[in-house]
Amino acid sequence: DTSPGNLPAIKGVVPLESSEEPMDESRDEMNPQYQGLTGLRNLGNTCYMNAVMQCLCSVSPLVEYFLSGKYTLLGFLMKTNCSFAYLMNDMWLGDFDCVSPEVFRLVFGERYPAFIKKTQQDAQEFLIYVLNELHEALKKVSVACSLWVKSLTQGCTGESSIITRLLEGHLSYDIVCLECQTTTYKNEIFTVLSLPIPYETECSLEECLECFFQQDMLTWNNQINCSYCGTKTDAAVKASIAKAPKTIIFHLKRFDCQGSYKKKLKTDIYYPLNNLDLSPYIYPLFRKNPKYNLFAVVNHFGDLDGGHYTAVCKHTLTQSWYNFDDAQITEIPDSSVQTSAAYLLFYSSQTFSAPVKNQSAQETPRNIK
Secondary structure (H helix, E strand, O other), X not given: OOOHHHOOOOOOOOOHHHHEOOOOOOOOOOOHHHOOOOEEOOOOOOHXXXXXXXXXXXXXXXXXXXXHOHHHHHHOOOHHHHHHHHHHHHHHHOOOOEEOOHHHHHHHHXXXXXXXXXXXXXXXHHHHHHHHHHHHHHHHHHHHHHOOOOOOOXXXXXXXXXXXXXXXXXXXXXXXXXXXXXXXXEEEEEOEEEXXXXXXXXXXXXXXXXXXXOOEEEOHHHOEEOOOOOOEEOXXXXXXXXXXXXXXXXXEOOEEEEOOEEEEOOOEEEOOOOOEEOHHHEOHHHOOOOEEEEEEEEEEEEOOOOEXXXXXXXXXXXXXXXXXXXXXXXXXXXXXXXXXXXXXXXEEOOOOOOOOOOOOOOOOOOOOO
């Protein structure tokens, strides 16, 4: 029986009690201000993972989706989805000051062994792998659902998933052949937009965006083979956002690695907390939600070969900012959100409300089989 109430045990998922630390006596589980304020234990150079997971836990629609149980539609399970859902549940609704991400790390590490090693990893790379893995796992659930139902329902939409609906954006490249002046178009999907840093001392996020979206030339080894004039020639290319996601993540390219040459750009980048206007970079036809507000930041302190990641997130209930440093959580003023260590910036065009767990959703078992 694969009904939600009779789901099979998930191999590699340990009981909740084995991964939690006792709750501080001052913490009142009936006080909603403590929801979503849960630290994550460092398992040995896993600060990159902890920082990213805190930011994802701040994407309220994403958390609510996994709290609702939709990821197990019709009882079909994927270990990645389940382990992520359990962690989001423990971080948002749990009664503990600190929990361990060990289960998610083990499940995720089965697919990507590099993240099992107790060595420092890149937070941006980890984030992309997590989003891709969740999307692919949810797609497999959708395929399984389609075998059971004739018409797809919400949460079971083929190539779509909660990841694509919230975080997927589309870039459009206008490529002009400089020989015959013909324009061709190329589309690209993104979940994280990597931005160059144009200056070494200081700049703004808008200047990083302008640098990314400015017209560029394709010459030498980057020349195009024009299908219209039949020549290999130089071209001018310019990118625009054809579809702006509801939640957009910017990766500031601080790490410059060329062969044996390694360098971290410690540029002080100013990024607005509110009303980031993306309309100059979006096709006019698609400018529906051009204003974005910051709600989470991943910071990287130190150098390339050694450093430490933390997260700064805005709480949906208190509307206050908190610094998440592994197990330690500290409330900070708005003025402390801006730092020269910013590495990943999370913006949303939506106003988040606190995620709510569907009381009718039945939780899948956590014991190892």
